[in-house]
Structure formats: structure tokens, C-alpha cells
Amino acid sequence: MTAHGANPLRDAADRRLPRIAGPSGLVIFGVTGDLSRKKLMPAVYDLANRGLLPPGFSLVGFARREWEHEDFAQVVHDAVKEHARTPFREEVWQQLVQGMRFVQGTFDDDEAFERLRGTIDELDKAQGTGGNFAFYLSVPPKSFPVVIQQLKKHGLADQSRGSWRRAVIEKPFGHDLASAEELNAIVHEVFAPDQVFRIDHYLGKETVQNILALRFANQMFEPIWNRSFVDHVQITMAEDIGIGGRAGYYDGIGAARDVIQNHLLQLMALTAMEEPASFGADALAAEKTKVLGAVRLPKDLGTDTVRGQYAAGWQGGEKAVGYLQEEGIDPQSKTDTYAAIKLGIDNRRWAGVPFYLRTGKRLGRRVTEIAVVFQRAPHSPFDSTATEELGSNAIVIRVQPDEGVTVRFGSKVPGTSMEIRDVSMDFAYGESFTESSPEAYERLILDVLLGDANLFPRTEEVELSWKILDPIERYWDTHGKPAQYASGTWGPAEADQMLERDGRSWRRP
Numbered sequence: 347m348t349a350h351g352a353n354p355l356r357d358a359a360d361r362r363l364p365r366i367a368g369p370s371g372l373v374i375f376g377v378t379g380d381l382s383r384k385k386l387m388p389a390v391y392d393l394a395n396r397g398l399l400p401p402g403f404s405l406v407g408f409a410r411r412e413w414e415h416e417d418f419a420q421v422v423h424d425a426v427k428e429h430a431r432t433p434f435r436e437e438v439w440q441q442l443v444q445g446m447r448f449v450q451g452t453f454d455d456d457e458a459f460e461r462l463r464g465t466i467d468e469l470d471k472a473q474g475t476g477g478n479f480a481f482y483l484s485v486p487p488k489s490f491p492v493v494i495q496q497l498k499k500h501g502l503a504d505q506s507r508g509s510w511r512r513a514v515i516e517k518p519f520g521h522d523l524a525s526a527e528e529l530n531a532i533v534h535e536v537f538a539p540d541q542v543f544r545i546d547h548y549l550g551k552e553t554v555q556n557i558l559a560l561r562f563a564n565q566m567f568e569p570i571w572n573r574s575f576v577d578h579v580q581i582t583m584a585e586d587i588g589i590g591g592r593a594g595y596y597d598g599i600g601a602a603r604d605v606i607q608n609h610l611l612q613l614m615a616l617t618a619m620e621e622p623a624s625f626g627a628d629a630l631a632a633e634k635t636k637v638l639g640a641v642r643l644p645k646d647l648g649t650d651t652v653r654g655q656y657a658a659g660w661q662g663g664e665k666a667v668g669y670l671q672e673e674g675i676d677p678q679s680k681t682d683t684y685a686a687i688k689l690g691i692d693n694r695r696w697a698g699v700p701f702y703l704r705t706g707k708r709l710g711r712r713v714t715e716i717a718v719v720f721q722r723a724p725h726s727p728f729d730s731t732a733t734e735e736l737g738s739n740a741i742v743i744r745v746q747p748d749e750g751v752t753v754r755f756g757s758k759v760p761g762t763s764m765e766i767r768d769v770s771m772d773f774a775y776g777e778s779f780t781e782s783s784p785e786a787y788e789r790l791i792l793d794v795l796l797g798d799a800n801l802f803p804r805t806e807e808v809e810l811s812w813k814i815l816d817p818i819e820r821y822w823d824t825h826g827k828p829a830q831y832a833s834g835t836w837g838p839a840e841a842d843q844m845l846e847r848d849g850r851s852w853r854r855p
């Protein structure tokens with residue numbers, strides 16, 4: 347026993363015990379959609395395969411299709427075979443399929459919601475789910491209100507019998523501050539704050555959680571993580587894909603609303619926030635909220651924000667069509683497929699340090715990274731020719747695909763003269779760990795079932811993020827068109843000029 351009365355060995359062992367969900371089930375609305383087939387169904391299977399779901403775990407699909415339970419199970423089966431991360435095991439599947447049910451109906455159909463209630467009661471008896479159900483709304487935003495109201499009307503949100511009921515809400519959570527506030531009001535009329543889990547799947551990524559580990563479990567980074575040493579921060583989320591079959595969702599929404607409002611501002615908050623009192627949901631939310639509340643927009647939205655739209659080009663050796671030629675896109679569309687913005691944070695740690703955020707579709711390659719770029723050394727004893735090729739020191743958190751951390755610094759080039767060039771020191775997940783990373787959705791679904799809210803943005807965070815984006819979107823709406831960039835390149839020239847004016851340049855990851 348230590349002075350504090352705890353047994354450190356036992357505590358360490360306990361922490362390594364897998365977190366297993368108790369008796370429960372998941373109802374998916376929008377079960378025929380892409381997200382459900384590519385991410386949710388495989389994630390449920392992978393959790394079951396890893397032994398993290400209870401034996402009677404139940405999965406209920408709700409949709410308009412005329413399916414029997416067996417048809418639904420077949421769809422899940424095919425999705426799992428195609429997209430699951432872990433190998434298919436017949437015995438795991440056989441157990442999972444026992445708890446699969448399908449409820450046919452539309453969202454405004456009272457009888458269908460009564461059937462859903464009956465199905466849940468039946469599962470409680472047959473599968474021992476104990477009345478504990480999460481409702482996953484993988485549906486277009488316009489359907490949120492009706493589904494939420496139906497859950498209330500049919501007593502499905504009611505926790506009074508000692509069981510839990512939770513609502514899981516997929517983005518986009520509104521399209522501006524006003525619509526987000528409206529949605530929040532509707533959701534909170536039915537569900538208490540601790541029953542609501544808003545998905546930002548970036549927070550479920552291992553490397554994103556590692557931002558906090560890197561910063562707060564170590565001693566060597568935090569002392570220099572501030573305006574005295576940092577020149578600027580670049581957060582990049584680049585994709586090589588176009589909009590695929592998502593024209594209906596994407597057109598009119600655009601890159602900034604699609605990913606800056608949520609993923610990139612969350613990455614920024616985690617990078618910039620103060621150390622939380624604990625790794626608990628309240629403490630984390632409090633610190634992230636402070637950062638989002640302190641974000642300052644650039645004075646000139648015309649020069650310090652850039653939006654672009656991909657034109658035809660070559661990508662991966664193939665010809666790619668431009669955005670306006672994609673199927674289902676309005677040929678006059680002004681939707682941004684690229685967005686770059688410069689933000690400040692008005693606090694003592696970050697005053698004067700720009701945070702450059704950029705994202706785009708059909709860029710050079712798929713990469714997400716956070717680069718903390720440091721100031722130049724204040725003095726150099728070397729001849730200026732020695733350091734001609736030396737860049738700035740940087741710590742780069744590689745979120746994906748090559749997960750890890752790179753530290754860039756100068757080193758002497760071997761030889762008789764003194765010449766200093768940039769070198770990199772790399773940590774790669776694949777090399778340092780044998781454990782494989784769970785998919786973001788695996789982690790997040792398990793957290794919902796466990797009631798662990800650490801990795802879910804709260805109402806205030808969502809609203810503050812819209813507050814940051816709204817003026818930018820309004821400016822764009824009234825100022826011309828997005829700049830064009832060829833598919834397969836790194837975005838419009840205007841984005842390069844935006845950094846050049848500050849004497850900086852984008853990294854080419």
C-alpha cells in the first residue's frame with residue numbers, strides 16, 4: 347500500500363482491463379445509408395469480435411425498406427464481410443445475429459415507433475438488454491426533429507425504470523449557429539445533456555487522443571508550447587477523393603461546414619487548450635470551450651480566408667472531373683471544396699500566434715496533420731551560409747494515414763565544412779506498438795454504451811464553432827466565387843498567397 351492507500355500494481359492492472367459494455371442494445375435510424383454500412387455495422391461486429399459487447403447485445407435497424415429481420419441481418423453480414431477490421435468468425439456472428447431485429451417504417455409513422463417499442467421490450471426479455479438502448483440518428487439533419495419527437499412521444503427516451511436511454515447524433519449539427527441552437531433546443535427538450543452523444547469521429551481517432559498524451563503526459567513539450575517559442579500552427583486535413591456519391595449532402599454545405607466547423611476546430615482546441623484537471627468529460631469540455639470562446643477571426647476576411655473549388659485535373663494517374671461536372675451538382679454552384687482560414691486565440695499562451703486551418707477535397711494526397719512550427723533560434727554562432735538550407739523546427743502530429751509524430755530540427759551535414767540542414771526524428775505507431783488501433787467508430791460506439799462522454803463535443807462547443815464560422819460563410823456568400831484549383835494539386839494559389847503575405851508557407855506533407 348502507498349501513503350495514499352492505493353495499491354499501484356493492482357490499479358495498473360485494473361486500468362488495462364478491457365472496458366466491456368453492460369447489457370444493452372443499439373437502434374440505428376438511417377440504417378440503409380453509407381455510414382451505417384461502412385462504419386457502424388462493421389464497428390459493432392469488431393467490438394463483438396474483441397469481446398467488448400455483452401452476450402445478449404442487440405442491434406435494431408429502422409428504415410423504410412420492406413425487409414424482414416433476415417434481410418437486415420444479411421445486409422449487416424455483407425457490410426461486416428466487406429468493411430470489418432477484424433477477421434470474420436462464424437461463432438461471433440451467430441451470437442450477434444440472435445439480437446438483430448428490423449423495424450419497418452417512416453419517421454412520422456406512429457405505428458412503426460410502437461413496433462420499435464415492442465421490439466425493445468421483446469429484446470429485453472429474449473436477450474437481457476435490461477432496457478438500455480442507444481438511438482443512433484444516422485439521418486439527414488432535417489429528420490432529427492421528427493425522430494427525437496417520436497422517441498419522446500412513444501416513451502422511448504424515458505429512463506424512469508432504472509435503465510438508460512441515449513441519443514447519438516451524427517454531424518452536421520445544424521448549418522449555422524441559429525439552426526444548431528434550434529436543434530439543441532429540440533434535443534434537450536427530450537434528452538438531458540448526459541443522454542446526448544454528438545459524434546465527431548475525429549475525436550475517436552487514436553492519434554487525436556494522443557495530442558493530449560503527448561502534451562500532458564510528458565515534460566519536454568509543454569514548456570515550449572506557447573507564444574514565446576511557437577511561430578504558428580498549421581492544421582491540415584487533405585483528401586484526395588472528390589465528393590463521390592454525396593452531392594445531395596455536400597452541395598450547399600461545402601468544406602468549411604463539413605469539416606472545419608467540427609473536426610478541425612476540435613483539433614485546434616485540443617492543440618491549444620490548457621491542461622485539464624482530469625481526463626474526465628467535464629474537465630476536457632471546460633478547457634476546449636475556453637479555447638473556442640477565445641478564437642479571434644482575422645480582421646480582413648478577404649485576405650485571411652480562402653475558399654476553392656476543384657476543377658478537372660489528374661489524380662493518381664487518372665483524369666478527374668471538376669466539381670461542377672460531378673453528378674448531381676448545380677453547374678452554377680459556389681460550394682467550397684477547399685477552405686483555408688487564419689485564426690487567432692486571444693489568451694496569454696497564444697496571443698499573436700496564427701493558427702492556419704485548411705482542408706480540401708481532390709488535393710495532392712490524403713493526409714491529416716497538426717504542425718507546430720517554432721520560431722527561428724534568436725541567435726546563430728554559425729556563418730549564414732551554414733544555415734542557408736535550415737528551416738524552422740517543427741513538431742508534427744501525423745493524424746493519418748501514417749500515424750505518428752515527427753520532430754524536425756537542424757543537424758550538421760557530414761563533411762569538413764559546417765553546413766546545417768533539416769532532419770526528422772520519427773515516431774510511427776506501426777513500429778512502436780504491436781497493438782492495432784480500433785476504428786474511430788468502434789471506440790465511440792463503445793463509449794456511448796459505457797456512458798463515457800469524454801470524446802463527444804458538447805452543446806457549447808458546437809455552438810461556439812458555428813459562431814466562428816458564421817461570419818466567414820456570410821462573407822463568402824456575398825463576395826464572388828470560390829477560386830478554382832486543378833484536381834490533384836494543393837489548392838488555389840490564393841491560399842499560398844495568404845501565407846506568403848505573412849512570410850510563411852504551407853507545408854507540403
Ligand code: BG6
Nearest residue numbers: 517547548585604605609714746
Ligand atoms: C467526414 C466528412 O466527417 O469526414 C467527409 O463529412 C470526409 O467529407 C470524412 O470525407 C473524412 O474522414 P476520415 O476519417 O476519412 O478522415
